[in-house]
Amino acid sequence: MIDVLVIGGGNAALCAALMAREAGASVLLLEASPREWRGGNSQHTRNLRCMHDQPQDVLVDAYPEEEFWQDLRKVTGGLTDEKLARLTIRASSTCRPWMRKHGVRFQPALAGTLHVARTNAFFMGGGKALVNAYYRSAENLGVQVRYDAPVDALEIRDGRFIAAHVGSERIEAKACVLAAGGFESNREWLREAWGQNERGEWPADNFLIRGTRFNQGVLIKHMTQQGADIIGDPTQSHCVAIDARAPLYDGGICTRVDAVSLGVMVNRDGVRFYDEGEDFWPKRYALWGRLVALQPGQIGYCIIDSKAIGRFMPPVFPGVQADSLPELARKLELPEAEFMQTLDAYNAACRVGHFDHTVLDDCHTEGLAPVKSHWARPIDTGPFFGYALRPGITFTYLGLKTNEKAAVHFGGQASENLFVAGEMMAGNVLGKGYTAGVGMSIGTAFGRIAGTEAAHAAGH
Structure with a gap:
């Protein structure tokens, strides 16, 4: 019988498999996807939010830690378990030497991401390289990996894990880690979670999925x-406003449009x-997906002028371009x-001081609702650009309650041999909202x- 069964194939699952193997346990990892799509949402990540007291x-x-x-x-x-949040934060300060040992490489922040150079460590080659490094290390250490192996049921007796079922196959293990995503x-x-709105729309029908198509929540429902x-709340998620032209699944980081704070959203x-x-x-990019989800037709439009060009990470798809604002409205x-x-009122309300997109500057609006608190400059210099944006869900926050030992709980009692990590327990730390890189901090820690x-x- 195998010692430790790990269900899932992304960052959290791989960290669990590597740690269990290092502790001397025999390990089997079951990944639902084919090999070429392995890694879940982790393949789309770029960085890890890290506490550090000095450079x-x-x-x-x-x-x-306090910041x-x-x-x-x-x-x-405030929708977070402070004890588990602080555990995550402290763990983020010590994990990188271990990550390096397993082949992960880091690089300085790139242009367009310099405002997180202090808080986030970027992976050389992104999440795909991180996932590949972990799989290489796991296989070198003797972790057994099986692809195309979706688990659809677990045998649990009095809170103890007994076996997992992949179709008709039954796999026993002495302990199990659930890390199979949201x-x-x-x-x-x-659709069930979001329901129908007052306009008769089903908002979820217009959502795009930034991550993997394999996260169906089978084990969350089963558990x-x-x-x-x-x-957790089933409507809360890491939900970003992404290019409306993005693919339905696996668009990842390149579908983001990071120009919102430089212009206006209508x-x-x-x-x-x-x-x-x-x-x-x-800190705020993952708020906009939910905001757009609440708008008519679940769509919003980011409007910028030429002054904003070069100040944000260039998106994959070019914006709609026009020589005047009325022409831009017609094209969109x-x-x-x-x-x-809207644009005339905004432009008239701008009080431009010293513009600096790297700090909370003094450029703001007066007498306008909603206000624009910082980086408010008139949109008046052609050509003008517009991006249609839709909600892009990365991962959901509904999951399993846990403790500082990552144990699954049944009626308030911690299981002795069933544990959980990653998106399946992120709701303990993320009741709502998001800040860049914290998903990887949670997945790595737990x-x-x-x-x-x-x-x-x-x-062991």
């Missing part, structure tokens, strides 16, 4: 039926609906009169804990 290789200055905690508390609106690719479940303790009625300059983009098929009324605890439960 460290690719990380500049310092990013102490990381306050950033997390702010974006979640339910973002399950359209039926998204609910098994009586596991659940945490809905299909040509009206602004939120403060584009509320805070730095890495927005109501011209309402659009111009993947490593879960692997160690599973090996211990298996007698």
Whole structure:
């Protein structure tokens, strides 16, 4: 019988498998996808948010625990378990030497991402390179890996894991780690969670999935039926406003449009609906997907002028370009009169001081609702550009309640041999909102804990 069974194939699963193997356990990892799509959403990641009290290789200055905690508390609106959040934060300061040992390489922040050079360590080659490095290391260490192996049921007796089922095959293990992702690719479940709005729309029908098509939430649903303790709101997720032309699945990082804070966002009625300059983009970018989801038709339009070009990461698809704002409205098929009324009011309300997109500057609007708090400059220099944006879900926050040992809970009691990591428990730390790189911090911290605890439960 295998010592530790790991279900999932992304960052958290791989961290668990590596830690369990290092502890001396025999390990089998089951990945639902084919080999070429392995790695889940981790293949689309770029960086890890890291606490550090002084400069460290690719990380500049310092990013102490308290600042990381306050950033997390702010974006979640306090919907976070402080104990588990601080555990994640502290773990983020010590994991990189271990990651390097398993082949992960880091690089300095690139142009367009310099405002996270202090807080985030970037992976050389991105998430795909990280995933490949971990798989190489796992196989070198003797971890067994099986692809095209979706687990559809677990045998659990009195809170103890007994076996997993892949179709008609039954796989026993002394301990198990669940790290199989959220339910973002399950359209039926998204529809059920979001329901129908007052306009008679089903918002979830217009959502794009930034990540893997294989995250169907099968095990979250199954664990609910098994009586596991659940945490999180099914409508909360890492949801980004992405290019409306993005593919339905696996668009990843390149579908993001990072120009929102440099211009204005309007809905299909040509009206602004939120403060584009509320805070730095890495802290607020994942708010905009949900904001767009609440707009008519689940679509929004980012409007910038030539002054913004070169100040954000260039998107894959070029924006719609026009020599005048009325022409841009027509090209985007927005109501011209309402659009111009919005832009004229915004331009007149701008109070431009010293523009600096790297700090919370003093450029703001006056007498305008909603306000634009920072980086407010008139949109008046052609050519003008517009991007149609839709909600892009990366991962959902509904998952399994856990503790500092990554144990799954049943009726408040921690399982002795069933553990959880990654997206399947992220809702313990992320009740809502997001800040760049924290998903990898959670997955790495709890993947490593879960692997160690599973090996211990298996007698190592």
